[in-house]
Amino acid sequence: MSVRGAIVVTGTELLGGRVSDRNGPWLAARFFELGIDLAHVTIVGDRPDDMLAALEWCSSLGVSLVVTSGGLGPTADDLTASVVGGFAGRAMVLDVALEERIAEILRPMRSRWPHLTEEEIRASNRKQAVVPEGATVLAPVGTAPGLVVPPAEGLVGPTVVVLPGPPRELQALWHAAVETETFARAVAGRTTYEQRMLRLYGLPESQIAQTLRLADERGVDFGRIEVTTCLRRGEIEIVTRFEAGDAAIYEAFVAVVRERHGEELFSEDGSLVDDQVAGMLVEQGFSLAVAESCTGGLLAGRLTERPGSSAYLRGGIVAYSDAVKEELVGVGHDVLVEHGAVSAQTALALAERARERLSADVGVGVTGIAGPGGGSAEKPVGLVFVAASGRDGRRLVRRAQLPGNRAEVRDRTTTLAMHLLRRLLLGESDAAAEGDTAAA
Amino acid sequence: MSVRGAIVVTGTELLGGRVSDRNGPWLAARFFELGIDLAHVTIVGDRPDDMLAALEWCSSLGVSLVVTSGGLGPTADDLTASVVGGFAGRAMVLDVALEERIAEILRPMRSRWPHLTEEEIRASNRKQAVVPEGATVLAPVGTAPGLVVPPAEGLVGPTVVVLPGPPRELQALWHAAVETETFARAVAGRTTYEQRMLRLYGLPESQIAQTLRLADERGVDFGRIEVTTCLRRGEIEIVTRFEAGDAAIYEAFVAVVRERHGEELFSEDGSLVDDQVAGMLVEQGFSLAVAESCTGGLLAGRLTERPGSSAYLRGGIVAYSDAVKEELVGVGHDVLVEHGAVSAQTALALAERARERLSADVGVGVTGIAGPGGGSAEKPVGLVFVAASGRDGRRLVRRAQLPGNRAEVRDRTTTLAMHLLRRLLLGESDAAAEGDTAAA
Numbered sequence: 001m002s003v004r005g006a007i008v009v010t011g012t013e014l015l016g017g018r019v020s021d022r023n024g025p026w027l028a029a030r031f032f033e034l035g036i037d038l039a040h041v042t043i044v045g046d047r048p049d050d051m052l053a054a055l056e057w058c059s060s061l062g063v064s065l066v067v068t069s070g071g072l073g074p075t076a077d078d079l080t081a082s083v084v085g086g087f088a089g090r091a092m093v094l095d096v097a098l099e100e101r102i103a104e105i106l107r108p109m110r111s112r113w114p115h116l117t118e119e120e121i122r123a124s125n126r127k128q129a130v131v132p133e134g135a136t137v138l139a140p141v142g143t144a145p146g147l148v149v150p151p152a153e154g155l156v157g158p159t160v161v162v163l164p165g166p167p168r169e170l171q172a173l174w175h176a177a178v179e180t181e182t183f184a185r186a187v188a189g190r191t192t193y194e195q196r197m198l199r200l201y202g203l204p205e206s207q208i209a210q211t212l213r214l215a216d217e218r219g220v221d222f223g224r225i226e227v228t229t230c231l232r233r234g235e236i237e238i239v240t241r242f243e244a245g246d247a248a249i250y251e252a253f254v255a256v257v258r259e260r261h262g263e264e265l266f267s268e269d270g271s272l273v274d275d276q277v278a279g280m281l282v283e284q285g286f287s288l289a290v291a292e293s294c295t296g297g298l299l300a301g302r303l304t305e306r307p308g309s310s311a312y313l314r315g316g317i318v319a320y321s322d323a324v325k326e327e328l329v330g331v332g333h334d335v336l337v338e339h340g341a342v343s344a345q346t347a348l349a350l351a352e353r354a355r356e357r358l359s360a361d362v363g364v365g366v367t368g369i370a371g372p373g374g375g376s377a378e379k380p381v382g383l384v385f386v387a388a389s390g391r392d393g394r395r396l397v398r399r400a401q402l403p404g405n406r407a408e409v410r411d412r413t414t415t416l417a418m419h420l421l422r423r424l425l426l427g428e429s430d431a432a433a434e435g436d437t438a439a440a
Numbered sequence: 441m442s443v444r445g446a447i448v449v450t451g452t453e454l455l456g457g458r459v460s461d462r463n464g465p466w467l468a469a470r471f472f473e474l475g476i477d478l479a480h481v482t483i484v485g486d487r488p489d490d491m492l493a494a495l496e497w498c499s500s501l502g503v504s505l506v507v508t509s510g511g512l513g514p515t516a517d518d519l520t521a522s523v524v525g526g527f528a529g530r531a532m533v534l535d536v537a538l539e540e541r542i543a544e545i546l547r548p549m550r551s552r553w554p555h556l557t558e559e560e561i562r563a564s565n566r567k568q569a570v571v572p573e574g575a576t577v578l579a580p581v582g583t584a585p586g587l588v589v590p591p592a593e594g595l596v597g598p599t600v601v602v603l604p605g606p607p608r609e610l611q612a613l614w615h616a617a618v619e620t621e622t623f624a625r626a627v628a629g630r631t632t633y634e635q636r637m638l639r640l641y642g643l644p645e646s647q648i649a650q651t652l653r654l655a656d657e658r659g660v661d662f663g664r665i666e667v668t669t670c671l672r673r674g675e676i677e678i679v680t681r682f683e684a685g686d687a688a689i690y691e692a693f694v695a696v697v698r699e700r701h702g703e704e705l706f707s708e709d710g711s712l713v714d715d716q717v718a719g720m721l722v723e724q725g726f727s728l729a730v731a732e733s734c735t736g737g738l739l740a741g742r743l744t745e746r747p748g749s750s751a752y753l754r755g756g757i758v759a760y761s762d763a764v765k766e767e768l769v770g771v772g773h774d775v776l777v778e779h780g781a782v783s784a785q786t787a788l789a790l791a792e793r794a795r796e797r798l799s800a801d802v803g804v805g806v807t808g809i810a811g812p813g814g815g816s817a818e819k820p821v822g823l824v825f826v827a828a829s830g831r832d833g834r835r836l837v838r839r840a841q842l843p844g845n846r847a848e849v850r851d852r853t854t855t856l857a858m859h860l861l862r863r864l865l866l867g868e869s870d871a872a873a874e875g876d877t878a879a880a
Binding site: 026039228232305359371 | 452453454455456457458459460462464465466467468469470471472478479480481482483484485490493494497501668670672677679730732735736737738739740741742743744745747748749750753754755756757758759760761763764767768797798799811812813846847850
């Protein structure tokens with residue numbers, strides 16, 4: 001059985017266009033995992049009339065569950081709890097145990113408000129302990145509690161899960177909400193789904209559309225597995241949701257993808273190329289150095305996103321000017337003059353010299369034209385060269401013409417470099433003589 | 441007079457939680473600029489019933505304008521035009537001139553579909569030329585037109601601006617839509633506003649709340665200027681919207697901010713610290729080099745975001761391991777041993793040696809503990825040191841304890857470094873002897 005839900009995000013600042021909501025997409029992913037069909041995400045300001053109108057609209061669509069985000073702070077314009085109470089037909093009451101709990105949370109923070117007595121602090125936060133009668137209260141992670149509010153007896157309508165706006169608090173309290181009986185009753189009888197993700201790199205999205213048609217012709221029942229594809233950072237993600245009993249249909253679909261895109265399918269378990277590269281570097285005990293030009297530090301930045309990256313990344317050189325390429329990295333002057341800074345030869349020299357200069361096992365070199373200026377007919381904006389070089393003589397060089405604006409070209413270049421590094425770590429190598437010509 | 445509007449974003453992929461909507465926030469900012477009061481942003485899937493329900497909800501709230509994004513492609517599940525036509529009480533008709541225009545756009549792309557004849561391509565895109573009768577058609581930027589659809593004669597309801605989903609097309613067609621008479625009629629009589637932005641760095645948001653109270657006490661009429669504040673990348677943004685005649689009230693407010701936060705207020709025209717640093721480097725003809733540890737390349741990455749940054753950034757060193765700090769940057773072994781890699785002395789040495797090694801006029805050094813591991817009681821996670829050093833002997837060193845997770849600490853460290861660089865370029869310097877102790 002399909003159960004429908006909706007998400008209502010509150011926050012006047014989200015309607016000004018300068019701040020983007022992060023909670024809606026996060027909650028949407030949780031709905032998807034739980035197999036709750038998401039009817040809509042609505043963002044409204046902190047006005048009680050607008051919040052109530054959004055809740056009533058959800059009710060008119062017959063959804064079983066509404067999750068709200070935000071509006072639970074101690075100030076007067078934080079009104080979500082009382083609006084939801086009214087919507088659910090429940091009186092607002094002071095929860096004395098909750099009040100005490102919030103007071104305990106605030107006690108160690110007293111030094112922030114030196115001019116207030118403890119009673120004054122308690123009074124200013126009492127509002128957060130006033131909750132709809134009969135609601136399930138979720139213990140605060142910050143100072144705001146979460147609430148699971150079913151409709152009052154005799155009323156028909158969705159159960160409302162009320163969560164605070166700060167993402168860390170919202171995420172922790174969501175997991176607590178899902179464990180409550182009130183929540184379980186609201187979504188009772190729904191179908192549960194399995195979810196799988198494939199990732200591919202190096203082919204256009206239109207090829208996937210063809211593959212889906214082919215799989216359909218071969219009898220894969222797309223009425224029983226739900227496939228969505230999207231492009232992200234130059235990679236293709238294929239997410240599939242299905243009921244546990246339909247796992248064989250999913251496997252038949254994956255077999256077709258494997259057959260058609262064996263070279264491009266790099267992840268069958270949803271792992272990122274970043275995870276795979278980090279794992280292989282640790283496993284093989286290799287250290288890494290990078291020298292990058294057009295990405296200007298973003299490749300090193302990406303390689304250091306993960307805690308523990310100091311175990312393998314020795315460091316890098318941002319060789320933005322040719323002088324730095326020559327003097328600090330050690331790219332030969334003749335290479336730069338003969339082939340240009342944006343060339344397969346320079347990329348390879350950056351990789352090799354970075355590896356040597358930083359005494360690493362593997363080096364990666366990146367050069368290209370991120371734009372918007374600096375392009376020519378021969379070397380247009382978006383042209384990039386990446387190279388990877390191993391201490392053992394393995395080497396890979398790739399040329400690519402990337403689409404998008406400056407930021408997109410730079411980001412996709414880091415993805416290209418991660419995949420080249422992955423291939424080197426898997427043992428691939430261009431033939432020594434062939435490398436340059438294949439890439440040039 | 442206040443005119444209310446709403447935004448309806450369509451796209452099933454946006455309800456899966458893996459893709460975030462970018463059009464809603466962009467359109468929200470345009471509403472704010474035009475002084476259209478935004479009631480809500482609703483994201484629905486590509487189901488006609490859900491789209492229609494969202495439009496009817498907007499209508500029931502009495503909004504004058506609805507903007508939709510997405511669902512204008514050539515495939516069968518792109519249904520926005522016909523749903524909006526039905527909603528507005530208008531029949532769908534083939535616009536022959538538009539059909540010809542789309543055919544012209546597609547002609548140079550023919551090689552993409554080698555197995556189709558021109559007539560077949562034209563037929564498959566004919567759907568995009570079927571529009572509500574009487575709608576104003578906006579010429580396509582991609583292959584999809586935009587539409588401005590007022591309610592049919594005799595009907596009451598909002599005018600709907602229908603825009604395609606790809607951000608580049610949406611943005612171009614929005615500007616075309618605003619120029620139409622139909623749009624002008626829908627938002628006629630609205631108040632127009634001025635908008636200003638202040639940026640501050642180096643004070644907690646709670647101080648701004650106090651400043652707002654003080655300004656109120658001094659008679660600044662917050663009923664006539666609308667102030668919103670938000671934290672972004674460690675900075676505070678204060679955006680104010682007011683009617684042209686109330687500029688003097690805004691100036692009185694800014695005077696209070698200047699008086700209270702003269703040191704922290706770095707931008708009165710909305711310019712970013714990045715813009716200011718880039719401008720000063722170009723103006724002063726200075727070249728720049730960085731050596732960074734915990735930010736792992738992100739500072740160099742941020743400094744190369746702007747086209748033309750090669751005019752001043754020579755490059756950088758990602759000195760992730762101590763060996764690289766010593767051997768490649770040239771930080772003294774004794775400095776690392778005596779003070780540790782995370783210290784004011786190491787930050788300053790990174791700045792000075794990077795400046796020397798890369799033959800730059802100014803050097804910036806960054807070191808810290810991004811976490812989640814690696815912290816101690818003495819040097820906890822979030823502790824960072826940044827330093828800036830000029831060829832002329834000017835130098836600044838700062839210690840900060842930053843909040844947030846690994847990604848946030850790294851990002852805020854780049855903001856701290858940008859502000860330190862700004863102060864150095866403005867001519868500030870720590871006393872030579874005082875520098876180390878003040879920062880230690």
